[in-house]
Amino acid sequence: MTSNYSFPPGFVWGTATAAAQIEGATTEDNKSPSIWDTFAAKPGTTKDGLNPEVACDHYHLYKDDVALMAKLGIRHYRFSLAWTRLIPDGTGEINQAGFDYYNNLIDELIANDITPWCTFYHWDLPQVLEDKGGWRERSILDAFSSYAKIVVSTFGDRVKNWFTLNEIPGFIGHGYKLGLHAPGAKESSQVVNQAFHHAMVCHGIAVKTVRDLGGPDARVGLVHNPEIIVPFIETPEHIEAAKAVFAQINEHTLAPIYSGKYPDSYLERCGADAPRFTEEEMELISQPMDFLGLNVYRGHFVRVGADNKPEVLPLPKAFPRAEADWLNHVPQAMYWGLRFCHELYNPNEMLIAENGVGYHDAPGMPTTQEVIHGWTHPERDYDSEILDTHRCQYLRTYLQSVHRAIEEGIPLTGYFLWSLIDNFEWADGYTSRFGIVHTDFKTQRRTPKLSASWYSEVIRHNAVL
Numbered sequence: 488m489t490s491n492y493s494f495p496p497g498f499v500w501g502t503a504t505a506a507a508q509i510e511g512a513t514t515e516d517n518k519s520p521s522i523w524d525t526f527a528a529k530p531g532t533t534k535d536g537l538n539p540e541v542a543c544d545h546y547h548l549y550k551d552d553v554a555l556m557a558k559l560g561i562r563h564y565r566f567s568l569a570w571t572r573l574i575p576d577g578t579g580e581i582n583q584a585g586f587d588y589y590n591n592l593i594d595e596l597i598a599n600d601i602t603p604w605c606t607f608y609h610w611d612l613p614q615v616l617e618d619k620g621g622w623r624e625r626s627i628l629d630a631f632s633s634y635a636k637i638v639v640s641t642f643g644d645r646v647k648n649w650f651t652l653n654e655i656p657g658f659i660g661h662g663y664k665l666g667l668h669a670p671g672a673k674e675s676s677q678v679v680n681q682a683f684h685h686a687m688v689c690h691g692i693a694v695k696t697v698r699d700l701g702g703p704d705a706r707v708g709l710v711h712n713p714e715i716i717v718p719f720i721e722t723p724e725h726i727e728a729a730k731a732v733f734a735q736i737n738e739h740t741l742a743p744i745y746s747g748k749y750p751d752s753y754l755e756r757c758g759a760d761a762p763r764f765t766e767e768e769m770e771l772i773s774q775p776m777d778f779l780g781l782n783v784y785r786g787h788f789v790r791v792g793a794d795n796k797p798e799v800l801p802l803p804k805a806f807p808r809a810e811a812d813w814l815n816h817v818p819q820a821m822y823w824g825l826r827f828c829h830e831l832y833n834p835n836e837m838l839i840a841e842n843g844v845g846y847h848d849a850p851g852m853p854t855t856q857e858v859i860h861g862w863t864h865p866e867r868d869y870d871s872e873i874l875d876t877h878r879c880q881y882l883r884t885y886l887q888s889v890h891r892a893i894e895e896g897i898p899l900t901g902y903f904l905w906s907l908i909d910n911f912e913w914a915d916g917y918t919s920r921f922g923i924v925h926t927d928f929k930t931q932r933r934t935p936k937l938s939a940s941w942y943s944e945v946i947r948h949n950a951v952l
């Protein structure tokens with residue numbers, strides 16, 4: 488087998504999920520409500536009023552899901568811990584049932600030769616902490632610190648790869664500024680900026696905790712979701728314009744991590760609403776990481792505009808995008824996101840912590856051609872097979888773009904596909920399906936889609952096929 492898109496030996500191929508999106512069992516075994524349980528219970532917050540109460544019932548079905556991953560040849564798995572299962576009151580007493588659950592999950596992964604990659608925080612803050620101010624208040628730092636300590640000292644003997652917080656600008660922006668995600672708040676800029684800073688400090692606390700308690704071979708990094716700016720035409724002047732916009736819109740997260748300072752330009756933009764911070768906090772934020780994780784889904788085009796300034800191009804309605812309509816199909820975002828991060832911040836290692844695409848996949852679905860030409864084959868069971876050729880097409884082009892970055896010497900060592908199974912897509916409920924495995928939410932039956940067999944082969948051959 489030859490492919491022009493072979494990957495370096497040892498490249499990490501994985502899949503990713505998050506606790507609140509797959510586990511369900513939201514009230515079982517002493518788990519307390521998270522902000523997502525509370526938010527989704529309010530009318531009008533999620534699509535069709537659906538909530539994470541059952542989701543994929545992974546809490547009970549985790550063994551089957553791990554077996555499925557093993558069968559598909561997936562050897563790396565990124566998952567997150569539910570703080571509400573481990574410390575239901577947010578701080579203080581631990582809940583043994585929660586620890587048993589994650590101990591079992593981790594053991595099951597290892598027994599199946601799957602490396603666990605664990606995220607401390609993927610958006611499901613304990614509601615009890617939100618009631619005390621949540622990310623807005625400085626008290627979150629102590630609460631997070633005790634949570635991080637107990638987690639690393641318990642799981643750190645087996646978990647050697649840690650992701651700190653998932654998409655800080657994402658959960659702060661959507662949750663505290665726009666009110667579209669939990670906890671559904673629309674705070675002033677000052678409060679939003681301060682909440683953002685607290686989350687950044689918690690990232691630093693997580694890094695420090697892994698260093699202190701995770702053992703010498705433990706590795707840790709952030710999961711960031713930069714808005715990726717792509718030069719519409721790949722000539723030096725357009726590349727420079729795109730890089731300038733990329734640097735500016737992502738600087739408030741990446742610059743402090745790599746330089747220990749909020750950039751002056753960011754602080755000036757914030758003006759009187761700038762976050763308050765101490766030297767010690769900035770030191771925590773900027774401790775060296777082992778890798779930078781990037782979630783890459785979409786991109787925005789920039790060109791040099793008429794006045795010689797960078798101009799972001801609006802995308803017409805007909806631009807290819809997923810049914811999750813924010814998700815523009817811009818595969819070059821992979822390459823340019825990695826390249827700009829590399830040029831601006833020089834991380835020693837990068838990983839794609841998430842990439843994938845959401846559609847309303849369902850079994851069957853004859854295409855227009857099939858209807859017109861009668862191309863369906865009666866002997867085939869289209870009712871149980873999910874031919875997500877569209878997802879494969881999307882993933883293939885993004886992976887080719889990853890390959891381009893590696894070819895140019897950018898230190899990218901792994902890729903986690905979002906997601907293993909269709910799951911609770913936050914405010915979009917259950918309609919936007921990101922899985923390479925279909926979940927029937929009534930029966931909990933899992934059916935690998937065509938993309939699952941395709942990805943399996945990609946992993947087996949260590950190449951884009």
Ligand code: NOJ
Pocket residue numbers: 505508653654782841905912921
């Ligand atoms: C990023 C988030 O981390 C994940 O939770 C979400 O499901 C995907 N984007 C798809 O929207």
